[in-house]
Amino acid sequence: MRILVTGATGFVGGRLVPALVDASHEVTVLVRDAERYDPPAGVRVVEGDLLEPSSYAAALDVDAAYYLVHSMTARDDFADHDRRAADGFARAASEAGVERVVYLGGLGEDRDHLSEHLRSRREVERVLATGRYALTTLRAAIVVGAGSAGFEMIRQLATRLPVMVTPRWVRTACQPIAVDDVIAYLVGVLDVPETAGETYEIGGPEVLTYAEMLRRTGQHLGHEPIILAVPVLTPRLSAYWVGLMTDVPWRVARPLIAGLKNPVVVHDDRIRDLVPVDPTTFDEALRRALAREGPRADAATA
Template identity: 70%
Template sequence: MRVLVTGATGFVGRRLVPALLDAGHDVVALVRDASRYTGPEEVEIVEGDLLDSATLAPAMDGVEAAYYLVHSMRSGGDFESRDRLAARSFVEAADAAGVQRVVYLGGLGEERDRLSPHLRSRREVEHLLASGSFELTTLRAAIIVGAGSASFDMVQQLAKRLPVMVTPQWVETKCQPIAIDDVVAYLVGVLDHPETAGETYEIGGPDVLTYHEMLQRVGAHLGHSPRIVPVPVLTPRLSSYWIGLVTDVDTDVARPLIEGLKNPVVVTDDRIRDIVSVDETSFDEAIERALHEESERTTVPIESKTEAP
């Protein structure tokens, strides 16, 4: 099957592309700058911008299925209007090209729980994609655990750097994290099951934890467990400033992440497990994999340390 991946250079997309190739699909990667793409050689690279529907036709040519993996990750400005415009441009181009299926990775969370602005925007994108002529499969996930995940990076850095942590009340919110490998397995798997077309599924790992528990588990893997003291007075804005001070996470990224942490994100409908077979990864195993991958990325080869004579 000829498959288009938007967001091919992102945290999920760069792992999804080789998995689709391994599954026997022909993959087209939509990127804004082809010179910066470092994916597999077998991938067809097409430049385009989701904010400009006129640039999307070449990427959609002959495509049978497409993955929509694009979201604004910063606060402020008009991120909602950008998300809206990108989704509408994608729908227009996909319908014009006769794309048959689209797979969208959205976020868990019940609308009755007053979703954060970014989770609301993800849900709006989901509704906009559903307006297309193609059949939409939506997978909703909570925190995705892996090297390069903004949410997991924030948790990891907090657990690593602070022996004592004064935190907002959101640390007691329940979450069902999922390993990046499992997310990719579900994303690839739904294409092999025509019955998933037009359906929405919730995906999660085997562990349901509070953020408090997640911080302590991550801390244990790093060699210590932070002491956590929840207080009710830290607003999302203050919390984002605090995270910006003690971690490398940009304040503009931290704020939308924190705003989303007030919403419980737990799977309530696990039908997908009966359709797509995935060997679920425990939270602890997902942590180990993420830390190992990060260690491999940051290790400097011995040869590179040798100075020239």
């Protein structure tokens, strides 16, 4: 099958492209700067800007496309940026005759007053659904893997702080999923016609609080942090705290923190009957992520 991947330079997209190649698909990637992207053998690279649909028309001669683009930033106009990019893509893909689009969004119930970024992801989902193709949406919580901003925040906090005075969000329920499992679902839905036009929730085998994830990450790093939750740290103060205690930039930490107040748990696991994936435990996902990162200076001095 001829496949287009947007967001190919990102955390998920960078793993999806070689997986699609391994599955014998003809892969095209859309990037903003072709000189900064080193594609796997056989992958066609098209340079373009999602805000300018005419710039990537040549990339749309495909059967299916993955939309893996989100603004992970604290800037005020991120929602408008994401909305316009998704709208342009939906129109362009429809006009080009793309048959299927696969979108990776976020878990969370609308009634739980989703954070701005989670609301934006849900809006992008609705915009993409206006296209004249079959949209498959996968919704996930935190994805565990080397290079994930959410995982990196947890890893660094667990590494650097033996005692943490944390915000209330550490008690929020979350169903993390290993990045390998996300890729397996993303690739797998293409082979199951029944998934076209459907929305699915994907998650790992365990529901944990962020405090439990911090503790278990610490155990893998050789120590278990002591975590004390207090009610006075607002999302903004929490973001500054994370920015101070980790290498995660404030502009990334702020939207991450804002979303941590929302429970992100799978309530509909229908996809397991359609796309068989042997779920990876949180501890195994941690082991793989830490092994891929290699030795870290801050871990050695913690």
